[in-house]
Structures are given as structure tokens and as C-alpha cells.
Amino acid sequence: MALLAVALLAWANAHWPPRLDLLDAVPASAEVLDRAGGVLARRVGSDEQFRQPIPLEAMGQWLPLAAIAAEDARFRSHPGVDPFAVVRAFGQMVAHGRVISGASTITMQVCRMVEPRPRTFVAKAIEALRAIQLERCRGKDRILEDWLNLIPVGGNVRGVEAGAWRWFGCRARDLTLDEAALLVGLAQSPSRLRPDRHPDEARGRRDWVLGRMLELGMIDARACRRARERGIALVQQAPTHAAPHAAALALALRPAGGRTTIDPAVQALLSTVVAQDLARLRTL
Numbered sequence: 001m002a003l004l005a006v007a008l009l010a011w012a013n014a015h016w017p018p019r020l021d022l023l024d025a026v027p028a029s030a031e032v033l034d035r036a037g038g039v040l041a042r043r044v045g046s047d048e049q050f051r052q053p054i055p056l057e058a059m060g061q062w063l064p065l066a067a068i069a070a071e072d073a074r075f076r077s078h079p080g081v082d083p084f085a086v087v088r089a090f091g092q093m094v095a096h097g098r099v100i101s102g103a104s105t106i107t108m109q110v111c112r113m114v115e116p117r118p119r120t121f122v123a124k125a126i127e128a129l130r131a132i133q134l135e136r137c138r139g140k141d142r143i144l145e146d147w148l149n150l151i152p153v154g155g156n157v158r159g160v161e162a163g164a165w166r167w168f169g170c171r172a173r174d175l176t177l178d179e180a181a182l183l184v185g186l187a188q189s190p191s192r193l194r195p196d197r198h199p200d201e202a203r204g205r206r207d208w209v210l211g212r213m214l215e216l217g218m219i220d221a222r223a224c225r226r227a228r229e230r231g232i233a234l235v236q237q238a239p240t241h242a243a244p245h246a247a248a249l250a251l252a253l254r255p256a257g258g259r260t261t262i263d264p265a266v267q268a269l270l271s272t273v274v275a276q277d278l279a280r281l282r283t284l
Helices: 002-015 020-024 062-071 083-096 106-114 121-138 140-150 160-168 177-188 199-215 221-229 244-253 264-283
Strands: 030-033 039-043 257-259
Touching (some): 062 140, 062 199, 177 221, 199 221, 244 257
Parallel strands (some): 030 257
């Protein structure tokens, strides 16, 4: 059996290599910034999703830990497929007559997100093979980065950077422990757990993720308790109106977005002066 598996993997690597091009070409949202790094405009990517891929080191302390705790506790040690999770899931299915828990690893989920297939046993087998292939050429940190950049976090928002901005008005690196646990938890069912519509469900999932982090020794009991005591404080993002015409021009010239030379302080001052002059003209 082991020889058959090795032969199958060798054949797949030679004739059916993993689609790294799909991972590296995931559409990103355009973002126009002022000279200080403030956001002037954001636009969805070519797939109509808000997504801002960032490197793992820019995601802060808590997001990678929360991802492993919630989705794949043995992520750092398995080869892409977790045999213990497979045995557990099969045993639970036999005992209860239905699927109780899945056996998808973080790596398998990445493969499914870039190459979606119907949820069948054949599709699972293909995902397992793809995951083993991906682990051999991508590396653990890069795969974890991929997962955190691809996960759905509500509506048409994908990935932790766009999710952090959407729900908490900050960058991913600035998320607190409880915010990171909530954001990662949304990946399980972003519609059912959407925090602005189902806050109790979102909080329950967040607390479960925190509990898993405690069990795995990632946080201590005091940190877990304090994080669970915090409510869900969402930030309602208002549309950005600063320099809309300049932002539109910047996107026309550079569709991928980027930093401009617009000074936010000068822009605010000019907007105030123009508004005052318009008000004075109306009284003449």
C-alpha cells in the first residue's frame, strides 16, 4: 500500500502538478492610499471580492495561532493529510450514521478554495493528493499564509486583512486576541456566523476558538477569560469621500492601486476652504 501511494504521488507530480499558478494569481482588491498611508478608495478585484493578500509576518501574533487551533491542531506535523483526523471522522460517522466532524486540514482547504469541487469522497481523495503535493513544494508558513488570505469572512470579503478592515477598522496585524479569534472563526460558516447579523452565534464560535487556543497552550487561562469577557465591537465603515476624483484618476492610470502624493492634511484644509466659499456664495 505504501509503495502504491508513493508511485501515485510520483506520477501525479510528473503528470498532474499542483496549480501554484492559481494560488499566486488570486485577484486582489485595488487600494488607493494618500501619502501618509490612509485609504482614499478601495475597489473589488476582478472576481468581485474584496481581498488584500499580505505576508504571514504582517498578520500579527494571534491570527496564525487561532487558525491552527480552530482548523488543524496538527498542522505543523502532518504531511498535508492528518491520518488521526481521518480515523476520528470515520469512527464518528460509523457510530452516528452521519458526518459529525470533517478531516480537512488547512492544506486541503487551500486546495479546495483554489480548485472547488463538489463535496464527494472522490473530491476528498483528490484534495488529499493535492494537499500532499502542495506541502512538498510550498512549505507550512506559506500554506498558512494562503489560507488566511483566502478564507471567506462575510459577504464578498475574503482574507484576514480585508476582514480586519471590514469588521474592526484596522489592519490584520493590529487585531486583539478576541478579534483574531472571531475573524478566524467566521471561516467555518461566514453567513451563519456573520457578526453584524448573528452576534450571539459569532461570539459562541469566537469563544470556542479561544477555548481551543487554551487547550493547545497557545494562551493562558487569564488571557482566555479576558478575551471571552469582551463584547463584539464592530466598526461600521463609512464610504471614503476624501479626494474621490483624484482617487478615480489614480485607479484609471494604475488599476492595481497604490500610494499617491495627496497630503491628507492639505486635502482636509482645501475641502474646508472650498465648503466655506461655497456657503458664502450662496448668501450673495
